[in-house]
Amino acid sequence: MKQSLITIFAIIVVFFSPKEEEILIEDRVFSFGFSEQLEEPDHNEVIVLAKLLQSESFVGEMADSIATVVLNRKYSNRFPNTIKSVIFQRKKRQPQFDGIDTENFRRKPSKVFLDVAYYWLQKEKNKNYTPTGVVWYYTTDATDLSFVRSMQKYEKYKIQNTKFCGI
Numbered sequence: 001m002k003q004s005l006i007t008i009f010a011i012i013v014v015f016f017s018p019k020e021e022e023i024l025i026e027d028r029v030f031s032f033g034f035s036e037q038l039e040e041p042d043h044n045e046v047i048v049l050a051k052l053l054q055s056e057s058f059v060g061e062m063a064d065s066i067a068t069v070v071l072n073r074k075y076s077n078r079f080p081n082t083i084k085s086v087i088f089q090r091k092k093r094q095p096q097f098d099g100i101d102t103e104n105f106r107r108k109p110s111k112v113f114l115d116v117a118y119y120w121l122q123k124e125k126n127k128n129y130t131p132t133g134v135v136w137y138y139t140t141d142a143t144d145l146s147f148v149r150s151m152q153k154y155e156k157y158k159i160q161n162t163k164f165c166g167i
Contacts, residue, residue, distance in 0.1 A: 041121030045083040049117035050109035052087050055099030062159055063113065067120040068132060069164070074124075075131040076167070083121070132156075133166035 049070060057063045073079035073086045080086050089096045099105050109117075123129040133156070140148055140161045154165035 038122065039125045041118060041125045042083075046114060046117045046121055047109065048084055048087055049121060050113040051105050051107075052097055052099055053116055054107070054109045054113040055102045055104035056097055062162065063116045064120070065134070065159060065162075065164055066137065067116060069134055069137055071120060071124055071129060072131045072133060072135050072166075076133075076135055078167070079135065134164045135167060136165040137162055138165075 049067060052070065053063045053066055057066050070083060070086050074081055074083060080089055087097060088100065095101055120129070136151070136154070138147070138151065140163060148163075151163070151165050154167070156164050156166045158164070
């Protein structure tokens, strides 16, 4: 009986929902069976993080790592303290994340990136996220050699040609 009520509710949400992103987010809630006690992440934060992930990464481990960089920055006293301000922060007019100035960022995020953003933001919202200290990443073949050398002591891990660094 409970399963059929959830299915009926999901159909109503999907049928009457005005935005496709909301449908995808609601679909995520039901498809993973989160309990009713968990708090939902902010819809706008999910969208903007999904857009960043879409413009900066491939799916899988890379998207997860970039999401954690954003969350770690939010919890660091060296960076702004909201998801949106972390993503849009600029230094000397340069974005901290190159992807925000691309066409990919302006597109509607795909379900894959919405799912990744939703997962990490829900963990954070429900206090199931522990910051790891990783707050930077760079691609070794697209970065100045002197910068690469200066960051070597901060390296935490590497995924393909992208290095993730912490404080």
